[in-house]
Amino acid sequence: MAFLTVKDISHLYFTEKNYTKALEEISLDVEKGSFVSLIGPSGCGKTTLLSIIAGLIQPTQGEVLLEEEAISKQNSSIGYMLQQDYLFPWKNIIENVLIGPHIQKNLTKEITEQAERLLEEIGIGNTKESYPNQLSGGMRQRVALARTLITDPKLLLLDEPFSALDYQTKLKLENLVMEILKKYDMTSVLVTHDIGEAIAMSERIVLLQSNPGRIAKIFNVPKEIIKLSPFDARQEPSYSEFFQTVWKELESLE
Amino acid sequence: MSNHEDQLLFTKFKRKKKKEKRLVLSWQVAIFVVFFVLWETLSRLHWIDPLIFSSPSRVWSLFQEKIADGSLLMHLQVTGFETIAGFILGTLLGILIATLLWWSPRLSKILDPYLVVLNAMPKVALGPILIVALGPGYVSIISMGIIIAVVITTIHIYSAFREVDENYIKVLRSFNASRKQIFIEAILPASFPTMISTLKVNVGLAWVGVIVGEFLVSERGLGYMIVYGFQVFDFNLVLLSLLVIAVFAGVMYKVVEAIENKLIHHKS
Numbered sequence: 075m076a077f078l079t080v081k082d083i084s085h086l087y088f089t090e091k092n093y094t095k096a097l098e099e100i101s102l103d104v105e106k107g108s109f110v111s112l113i114g115p116s117g118c119g120k121t122t123l124l125s126i127i128a129g130l131i132q133p134t135q136g137e138v139l140l141e142e143e144a145i146s147k148q149n150s151s152i153g154y155m156l157q158q159d160y161l162f163p164w165k166n167i168i169e170n171v172l173i174g175p176h177i178q179k180n181l182t183k184e185i186t187e188q189a190e191r192l193l194e195e196i197g198i199g200n201t202k203e204s205y206p207n208q209l210s211g212g213m214r215q216r217v218a219l220a221r222t223l224i225t226d227p228k229l230l231l232l233d234e235p236f237s238a239l240d241y242q243t244k245l246k247l248e249n250l251v252m253e254i255l256k257k258y259d260m261t262s263v264l265v266t267h268d269i270g271e272a273i274a275m276s277e278r279i280v281l282l283q284s285n286p287g288r289i290a291k292i293f294n295v296p297k298e299i300i301k302l303s304p305f306d307a308r309q310e311p312s313y314s315e316f317f318q319t320v321w322k323e324l325e326s327l328e
Numbered sequence: 329m330s331n332h333e334d335q336l337l338f339t340k341f342k343r344k345k346k347k348e349k350r351l352v353l354s355w356q357v358a359i360f361v362v363f364f365v366l367w368e369t370l371s372r373l374h375w376i377d378p379l380i381f382s383s384p385s386r387v388w389s390l391f392q393e394k395i396a397d398g399s400l401l402m403h404l405q406v407t408g409f410e411t412i413a414g415f416i417l418g419t420l421l422g423i424l425i426a427t428l429l430w431w432s433p434r435l436s437k438i439l440d441p442y443l444v445v446l447n448a449m450p451k452v453a454l455g456p457i458l459i460v461a462l463g464p465g466y467v468s469i470i471s472m473g474i475i476i477a478v479v480i481t482t483i484h485i486y487s488a489f490r491e492v493d494e495n496y497i498k499v500l501r502s503f504n505a506s507r508k509q510i511f512i513e514a515i516l517p518a519s520f521p522t523m524i525s526t527l528k529v530n531v532g533l534a535w536v537g538v539i540v541g542e543f544l545v546s547e548r549g550l551g552y553m554i555v556y557g558f559q560v561f562d563f564n565l566v567l568l569s570l571l572v573i574a575v576f577a578g579v580m581y582k583v584v585e586a587i588e589n590k591l592i593h594h595k596s
């Protein structure tokens with residue numbers, strides 16, 4: 075049995091006058107410690123799927139199991155980084171990062187120090203006392219990443235975490251995040267619109283098509299790329315070849 | 329650009345700001361002075377009936393007289409207490425009801441039409457019933473202040489609660505936050521600005537409620553002074569009360585504003 079099982083998920087959004095079918099019969103297994111990326115055209119239901127996996131939306135049909143238990147019955151936290159940062163404007167940066175431990179009532183001195191170190195590592199150590207509106211978009215995104223990582227989640231769900239970053243910072247952070255994931259043996263699902271990022275970071279890439287959101291194809295990333303860090307993966311000869319394959323498939327959907 | 333030039337620009341900017349501030353203030357003072365001078369002159373020249381509109385000098389001498397015999401202070405104290413009590417209780421009750429409505433979406437759907445009707449109804453019409461039910465004393469007057477403030481407070485604050493971005497709640501729920509934690513960490517602080525603006529509205533509403541209440545009960549207070557002045561046709565008294573009310577409503581408003589500046593520090 076896989077670590078994370080997504081079983082026949084379909085989801086409809088209802089409004090007063092209408093409904094949208096966002097997802098149709100999505101099934102997916104994710105092994106412990108592995109990294110899966112979701113890519114697909116805008117509006118194909120990536121965020122919806124991620125929210126369902128996080129247990130924040132109840133799907134119209136189907137179920138999500140984490141270690142063979144329904145996601146709604148979980149009490150350990152799932153690290154979910156939303157598409158926008160949603161930092162609390164009335165809390166300063168360190169308070170924002172520590173909101174998870176604060177909610178879970180284990181705000182210890184160690185955690186606080188760990189949070190400070192994490193902020194250092196992702197290059198925004200000097201913003202601790204600032205408020206979110208004093209930070210740039212990319213800095214805010216890094217704070218949101220730290221907020222997600224600090225609770226040490228078994229399952230990490232990332233919704234376009236690097237979209238507001240410049241290329242250089244993005245590469246650096248990809249490497250850093252991969253190191254952290256390896257160290258703590260975290261299982262991750264990443265939503266991205268950047269094919270290169272999906273290839274460099276993940277073991278499998280799930281391509282979704284839209285209206286309604288369905289799995290179009292699942293790619294296994296070549297072994298030699300998986301072994302490398304996200305930065306080095308981009309230099310690997312087979313990288314660009316594989317990029318073309320995924321690109322063509324994505325093109326044919328749009 | 330050199331550092332020195334930057335500094336110069338900054339000084340210039342500050343000077344401009346200061347000048348603007350001074351200009352606004354001098355206009356404010358000018359309007360104040362012109363108003364009272366005009367009032368006094370027109371009244372002396374009998375362009376307006378001094379019996380009805382009185383004049384600043386007459387109001388002033390009455391003020392001194394009423395201060396000397398201690399009656400003004402007594403009336404002010406009574407009204408001030410009732411207004412502050414009505415204001416605080418009305419606001420708190422409104423926040424409490426809004427919280428309940430947020431807690432139970434079903435309750436809020438059920439109560440929605442009643443809130444709309446209550447809001448549209450002129451609450452002062454309830455005055456006579458209140459006085460008969462609660463007795464002609466400060467309890468019914470404070471209740472008047474509460475009733476006028478509470479419905480609109482509830483409606484405003486509840487809608488602020490609902491307008492909090494769903495995604496903030498998502499963030500907290502991803503950490504397994506309870507409904508109480510969501511309320512304390514996201515809903516309440518996100519609604520602070522609305523609460524403060526409601527507070528400002530309530531200052532005015534509480535005064536309306538209390539003055540109307542005193543009209544009806546007619547025992548003590550600035551509202552009573554107005555009614556009494558009207559009955560014995562002493563409009564000096566009416567205008568004196570009005571001016572005192574204006575000053576104290578302004579002071580209360582300023583206090584609320586000071587609280588606002590203290591609470592919303594992250595919006596520098």
Ligand SMILES: Nc1ncnc2c1ncn2[C@@H]1O[C@H](COP(=O)(O)OP(=O)(O)OP(=O)(O)O)[C@@H](O)[C@H]1O
Binds near residue numbers: 087094116120
């Ligand atoms: N709360 C909602 N109510 C109604 N419809 C919704 C809601 N959220 C999403 N949808 C619809 O569901 C579909 C999938 O949305 P979703 O946000 O999951 O797409 P996405 O793949 O994350 O897109 P993007 O890449 O632009 O972020 C879209 O058609 C969208 O309009």
Ligand SMILES: [Mg+2]
Binds near residue numbers: 120121122157233
């Ligand atoms: Mg999305």
